Amino acid sequence: MTPDEFRRYGKQVIDWIADYHESIASRPVMSRAEPGDVLAALPEHPPEKGEGFDGLLAALDRDIMPGVTHWQHPSFFGYFPSNSTGPSILGDLLSSGLGVQGMMWATSPAATELETRVADWTADLLDLPAKFRGNGAIQDSASSACLVALLSALHQAGGGAPGPDGIDRRRTLYISSQTHSSLEKAARVAGVGSANVRVVDVDPVTLAMDPAHLDALLTEDAAAGAVPAMVCATVGTTSTTAVDPVPAIGEVCRRHGVWLHVDAAYAGVAAVCPEFRWVNEGLAEYASSYSTNPHKWMLTNFDCTLLWMADRAPMLNALSILPEYLRNNATTSGDVIDYRDWQIPLGRRFRALKLWSVIRWYGAEGLREHIRTGSGLADELAALIAADPRYEVRPDHPFGLVCFRPLWDGLTTDEANAATMDALNRLNASGDLLLSHTKIGGHVLLRMAIGAPSTERRHILAAWDRIREETTA
Incomplete structure (x- = not known):
């Protein structure tokens, strides 16, 4: 493709994206495709000769779009938002156009130093502790951030090295029933194993982790010869946006000498608003690592997760490997950051460009307005549900998620759950909005x-x- 062809077709693609966003509200939120529909529409074999881009765009509309669920639809309520905005899309396009592989400072100094700066900008916007300045990196997702944190914690706790008696001791990870499933996966990947993932009790009402039970488990495991490696506290759980008591958990971790990772994947960015800065409680005193996702609620395209370390040394010691073919004067000098040592893969995209673009376009004021709009609409919806005696709403909804259920007259709990799920499925199939569900205390709740x-x-x-039309019919 020549530069002239790229210019011509590129304008068509920009127009296509702009038209898509302009018309998205008129589309069904959820794809109505059946399994195999998209596959059946695609040719079984690749073309022998290259085809024109006009045909590609036509095939996109004809064959691909029927299988797309529209995450940017104004009535997409099924999962936490995965924001996509003009400035972020254009920042991503610039990243693709430059084609930088930013694994080391030497491979593109701008990629590294811009990332360092925007990580610090974001820490400033969220009013994070000073210890995180200069210690932030962009990961692809919170799952990767949690894995990096766990590997760092394992290294600090002794990693895979044998204990002083020459016998390797098992390592343990502490989560709650509300912690994201990526932590158990991280335990499997890191070699901790699912059997050594300890599940801490939660408060039956708030669903927040119980610090007293955590203390008991840590004491019990240490007495049994285990090495407690990491505790993960969550600020804004996936199921209901429950918030773990980070200061109390942190005090327990400090007494036991255990790494505390705080996963604020969804809710952390809310701290751009001063009224939400309570989500940072305990970070300065206790957190060894912290992560949040601009790609959820901060107007930045997936994928973009920020991970900060209070001390980068355990992470670098756990992940840094320097083969001869990567040696260079800048790395050897020790004066630069090589972000390849801050993640699992070697290669890395120039993700900082889209976050930089978003922050420069919206500014702190625009980001605050977006968060306040979402949380304000959630408050209004929760008030409407609470005012209707036919429904029950979870009273604690500090961010943009509302969990509720219809109260089905004359039905047992199991029947009510089944009826709720049936209503949910009908809503999804209708195409005019998308919800999801969770299960708390034996009840299925709509999210x-x-x-x-x-x-x-x-x-x-x-x-x-x-x-109301669907659940009271």
């Missing part, structure tokens, strides 16, 4: 996550009308 940039009050009211 309505608000945070798409295009979602307005009218979309919330229309969704509430539709839900």
Whole structure:
């Protein structure tokens, strides 16, 4: 493709994306494709000769789009938002256009130093502790961030090295029933194993981790010869946005000498608003590592997770490997950051460009407005549900997620759960909004996550009308 062809077709692609976002509200939120539909529409074999781009765009509309669920739809409420915005899309395009492989400072100094700066900018925006300045890196997702944190914690606790008696001791990881599943996967990947993932009790009402039970488990495991490696506290759980008591958990971790990772994948970015800065409680005093996702609720395209370390040394000691073919004067000098040592893969995209683009375009003021809009709409929806005696809403909804259930007259709990799920499935199939569900205390609850940039009050009211129509029919 020549530069002239790229210019011509590139304008067509930009127009296509702009038209898509302009028309997205008129599309069904959830794809209506059946399994195998998209596969059947695609040729079984690749073309022998290259084809024109016009045909590609036509095939995109004809064969691909029917299988797309529209995450940027104003009535997409199924999962935490995965924001996509113009500045971020263009930043991503610039990253693709430059084609930088930013594994080391030497492979592109700008990729490294811009990432260092935007990580610090984000720490400033969220009012994070000073210890995180200069110690932030962009990961692809919170799953990777948690794995890096666990590997760092394992190294600090002794890693895979034999104990002083020459016999390797088992390492343990501590989570709650509400912790994201990526932590158990991280335990498998890191060699801790699922059997050594200890599940801490939660408060039956708030679903927050119980520090007293954590203390008991740590004491019990240490007495049995295990090496407690890491505790993961969550600020804004996936199921209900429950918030673990980080200061109390941190005090327990300090007494036992255990690494505390705080996973704030969804809710952490809310701290851009001063009224939400309570989510940072305990970080300065206790957190060894902390992560949050601009790609959820901070107007930045997937993938973009920020991970900060209070001390980068355990991570570098755990992950740094320097083969001869990567040696260079800058790395040897020790004066630069090589982000390849801050992640699992060697290669890394120039992700900082899209976050830089978002922060420069919106500024702190625009980011605050977005967070406040989503949380305000969630408050309004929760008030509407609470005012209807036919529904029950979870009272604690500090961010943009509302969990609720219909109260089905004359039905047992199991029947009510089944009826709720049936209603949920009908709502999804209808195509005019998308919800998801969770299960708490034996009850199936509907989850309505608000945070798409295009979602307005009218979309919330229309969704509430539709839900009532379906669940009270």
